[in-house]
Amino acid sequence: EVQLVESGGGLVQPGGSLRLSCAASGFTFSSYSMNWVRQAPGKGLEWVSYISSSTSTIYYADSVKGRFTISRDNAKNSLYLQMNSLRGEDTAVYYCARTSYMDVWGKGTTVTVSS
């Protein structure tokens, strides 16, 4: 079964850091590009970042550029999102989604930025 499982969310103070992980299974992870998408409480979906299968291409939303870093470890079938200088507006459920066209999603991990 194709599966994505996010982890690493939690409560962090403004200005703090957090590293999210997404564990992939049931498919050849190294062959697929990946995305992070977030959803603030009661709000819609916002694309955050993209990484190609080989890591040669990376994109970020303007709202996180310079603060977030996407990476992957194909040997560990894992995707990561390093989040620094966190702000209140980064509070959201963070999903990982497979491919540019988001055919498979995880259940999400919740990040709360608050003092």
Place this chain on the structure above:
Amino acid sequence: DVVMTQSPLSLPVTLGQPASISCRSSQSLVHSDGNTYLNWFQQRPGQSPRRLIYKVSNRDSGVPDRFSGSGSGTDFTLKITRVEAEDVGVYYCMQGTHWPKGFGQGTKVEIK
């Protein structure tokens, strides 16, 4: 950036009746490769999003055939022929042609 605009934002529907959601983009979504990367997602209450339709009109595996997508250029539509109780949720269009990728605001489908 490409702006995706959905309407209506709230859609009360009677069970068994049809429903239609419009999605308009601020620029053409025709890619240089000839494809149009317009997807539709369903998010049921308390669940993560699920893709229903890709490249305008292609249903994902397991998606009931009461769901259909159509459109071209900047104007797209998701239709449900006969709404069932399990269709309650929020529906999002998403363009994958241009960077950054963008979602519509979402349309909440509820039963009258």
